[in-house]
Amino acid sequence: MADKIFTSPEEFAEEFRSKLRAEAGKDLKDCDNSQRYRALARLIAQKASEQFALSDSENKKSQKKKVYYFSLEFLIGPLLDNYLLNYGVRDIVAEGLQSMGIDLDELIAEEPDPGLGNGGLGRLAACFLDSMAAEGILGFGNGMRYHYGLFKQEIRDGRQVEVTDNWLDKGFPWETKHPESAVLVRFGGEVVRHEKDGKFWFTQEGGELVKAVPYDVPIVGYEGKTINRLRLWSAYPAHEDFDLDAFNAGDYAKASKYRTDVEAISQILYPNDAGEHGRILRLKQEYLFVSAGISSIIRNFKYDHAGADWKTFPDLVAIHTNDTHPAMCGPELMRVLVDQEGLDWDSAWDITTRTVSYTNHTVLPEALEKWPIETFRRLLPRLYMYIEEINRRYMDSFPRDKEGWQDALRNTAILWDGQVRMANLSVICSHSVNGVAALHTQILERETLHDFYELTPEKFNNKTNGISPRRFLGNSNPSLSKLVTGKIGDGWLKDAGELKKLEAYYDDDAFLDALAASKRTNKDRLANYINKTLGIEVDPDSIFDVQVKRFHAYKRQLLNAFKVMHVYNRMLDDPNYKPHKTTFIFSGKAASAYTFAKEVIRLINSIADVINNDERVNDYIKVVFIPNFAVSNAELIYPAADISEQISTAGKEASGTSNMKLMMNGAITLGTLDGANVEIAQLAGMENEKIFGLTEDEVEALKAGGKYFAWDVANADPDGVGRCVHQLTDGTFARLSGNFQQISDELMGNNDYDLVLADFASYVKAWDELTASYDDQRDWQRRALHNIANSGHFSSDRTIREYAHDIWDIDA
Numbered sequence: 001m002a003d004k005i006f007t008s009p010e011e012f013a014e015e016f017r018s019k020l021r022a023e024a025g026k027d028l029k030d031c032d033n034s035q036r037y038r039a040l041a042r043l044i045a046q047k048a049s050e051q052f053a054l055s056d057s058e059n060k061k062s063q064k065k066k067v068y069y070f071s072l073e074f075l076i077g078p079l080l081d082n083y084l085l086n087y088g089v090r091d092i093v094a095e096g097l098q099s100m101g102i103d104l105d106e107l108i109a110e111e112p113d114p115g116l117g118n119g120g121l122g123r124l125a126a127c128f129l130d131s132m133a134a135e136g137i138l139g140f141g142n143g144m145r146y147h148y149g150l151f152k153q154e155i156r157d158g159r160q161v162e163v164t165d166n167w168l169d170k171g172f173p174w175e176t177k178h179p180e181s182a183v184l185v186r187f188g189g190e191v192v193r194h195e196k197d198g199k200f201w202f203t204q205e206g207g208e209l210v211k212a213v214p215y216d217v218p219i220v221g222y223e224g225k226t227i228n229r230l231r232l233w234s235a236y237p238a239h240e241d242f243d244l245d246a247f248n249a250g251d252y253a254k255a256s257k258y259r260t261d262v263e264a265i266s267q268i269l270y271p272n273d274a275g276e277h278g279r280i281l282r283l284k285q286e287y288l289f290v291s292a293g294i295s296s297i298i299r300n301f302k303y304d305h306a307g308a309d310w311k312t313f314p315d316l317v318a319i320h321t322n323d324t325h326p327a328m329c330g331p332e333l334m335r336v337l338v339d340q341e342g343l344d345w346d347s348a349w350d351i352t353t354r355t356v357s358y359t360n361h362t363v364l365p366e367a368l369e370k371w372p373i374e375t376f377r378r379l380l381p382r383l384y385m386y387i388e389e390i391n392r393r394y395m396d397s398f399p400r401d402k403e404g405w406q407d408a409l410r411n412t413a414i415l416w417d418g419q420v421r422m423a424n425l426s427v428i429c430s431h432s433v434n435g436v437a438a439l440h441t442q443i444l445e446r447e448t449l450h451d452f453y454e455l456t457p458e459k460f461n462n463k464t465n466g467i468s469p470r471r472f473l474g475n476s477n478p479s480l481s482k483l484v485t486g487k488i489g490d491g492w493l494k495d496a497g498e499l500k501k502l503e504a505y506y507d508d509d510a511f512l513d514a515l516a517a518s519k520r521t522n523k524d525r526l527a528n529y530i531n532k533t534l535g536i537e538v539d540p541d542s543i544f545d546v547q548v549k550r551f552h553a554y555k556r557q558l559l560n561a562f563k564v565m566h567v568y569n570r571m572l573d574d575p576n577y578k579p580h581k582t583t584f585i586f587s588g589k590a591a592s593a594y595t596f597a598k599e600v601i602r603l604i605n606s607i608a609d610v611i612n613n614d615e616r617v618n619d620y621i622k623v624v625f626i627p628n629f630a631v632s633n634a635e636l637i638y639p640a641a642d643i644s645e646q647i648s649t650a651g652k653e654a655s656g657t658s659n660m661k662l663m664m665n666g667a668i669t670l671g672t673l674d675g676a677n678v679e680i681a682q683l684a685g686m687e688n689e690k691i692f693g694l695t696e697d698e699v700e701a702l703k704a705g706g707k708y709f710a711w712d713v714a715n716a717d718p719d720g721v722g723r724c725v726h727q728l729t730d731g732t733f734a735r736l737s738g739n740f741q742q743i744s745d746e747l748m749g750n751n752d753y754d755l756v757l758a759d760f761a762s763y764v765k766a767w768d769e770l771t772a773s774y775d776d777q778r779d780w781q782r783r784a785l786h787n788i789a790n791s792g793h794f795s796s797d798r799t800i801r802e803y804a805h806d807i808w809d810i811d812a
């Protein structure tokens, strides 16, 4: 353990007071909690930065490899509580603040929740930063500093309303701006050929010049030994170009057009709906952070290893690309090595492919990133020449000895049908391609990237996702953490595999009771939050049935909504039918242009409105939609869940990570055999989850057979799913804001593309059986414990160790 940053509450209090005076320019008693929070965060951030500077110069001497994790999203969430835990000073700080009459939890509640990501992929990047630092890996995040995070979600008349997330409003105390490390990036213009002494070279000239300025956030590893850095880029004008004439003529927009255009690049985070593809601003974001990131890596490399042969670059640097969003890393590194550093093509190509690696996060064909060649070439003319040459050489060396090679070549080419195919670019420029759960990787190899797999099977590997046990158990579930630590010590925070030791308590009644009591504490906490924010009273003794994630058709929140409707219908039809008391909890955002998903949100809120106000049923069932799902409220929701809903159409969810967070917090999975659910069921035991529905093979077979007719399923079950379909449009849930014609049309008009009707019966049966088993609390808690004890495998520390060993060639 490194020395503690504060050794006593008194020492902390002293430093805090002086920091507060310096930051706020006021004395403690005259400051509000927001100023106190800021001062505390600044104090910790500065300690971390100092430590970073020290270790940075030590690392310069060592020849330790550095990993750069390129991601357009880092959903870091609030940092304060996490850093106090990682530094091991939570109690000292709480006590020190207490002595000044300040409540640490109140300061923690002041912290903004930076929404610099959409969902799973962005949160994964944040967990990886935490784990790289915990594992002592020199791992640096490279991303974008969006001025506005993902929109805040409000619900009005049941509808999602998007509100700007001005997360920087009060400043972000963790960041430090580094203007001295700014980098210039050029868009547009044209490529000019130069020739001298028989040599020739190219430059890109004119166009729009942008200054990328980095803001660094320190990443504190567990036990405070390793401090890493997240570097987020922001776009600024590269020169003053204020049009005074326009200004004097009153045309203010024209006067500052250049500034506005440039600043737009880092203004917003794009949502992950298919409709947003092809936006030029998105392409600018992608190139900006790739080009600036690579520039900064090269500068660092030259500084750390002055005079080193470029050949050593892949031994000292790894560049990992989170999905295809940073796919330009390959060609950009080539451009720098060849155009700027003067290497020959073959040497540069060898260096590039040995440095770059790629993680795929989706098999949905509509989600694979593509850009029109015309758009691409106009914006990035020099880079495009590199892509063209990479493509030409790829096609040129393509083996033509196997039957059907023409199809394989067509499927794997980078440039085809007037488009730049980013997944193919990523695979070709990388030495490693990985999926994010075993099943997902199999599907990549068998289907999505099959032709690449045939060519280079050695590139492919699986890295099942993980989550930070420190944040998602340590920070978010204090009561369970305390219980666990009381029994097996706190080693699980560093090695979550130690949670296995809890297996010794499967038959320990006292422990199982304590587990139930901890769950109850967390349900009370969430019930209070729900009451405070929504005015809905929920019974903490009811089952908390939880589905929280982005809204997407394939995630099938609609299937869950149908289930709730069906339970309601049964209660009204049959006075003898009494379901187990249940609170159905939903939360999540839909991309603003994704109308189907938004209608499902409205449906759930409309169902809630009807059920919660119907005295015939509301003693038994309640429905709650918690607005604005974000890291901060997620940390209240996961610990309170009894049932974890993981009900995507088999084969569609690459991995899922909320399944892991809920498992680690003792929820039982009600799910399909999709993504990482498969591995969860294997590890915790099938008997400790509730698995239902079509398997991936069965889904494929059903689709291929051509004999599935959704209307037949509806008509054959008039009291079940048929009635649910009907109720979308018959006024049953129209009270709040009308019927759901669009859901009905898309569902039935596409012959139930996501197989909601096909899985309905098996889902309802599974839910009935699972909820019926809740009253045997001893057995329920035992199953919960099986989940907790086996969740260590899903620590992102384990995932990162696998990346380090198998992909980055480093051993922590």
Ligand code: 26Q
Residues within 6 Å of the ligand: 118, 119, 120, 121, 122, 124, 270, 271, 272, 273, 276, 277, 278, 282, 361, 362, 369, 436, 465, 653, 654, 655, 656, 657, 675
């Ligand atoms: C692409 C182009 C243009 C605009 C937006 C995008 C875009 C942005 C974000 C496309 C996709 C995303 C995010 C994807 C995502 O979160 N995928 C999830 O990744 C998790 C971590 O691996 C998995 O657990 C989930 O299964 C997967 O859905």
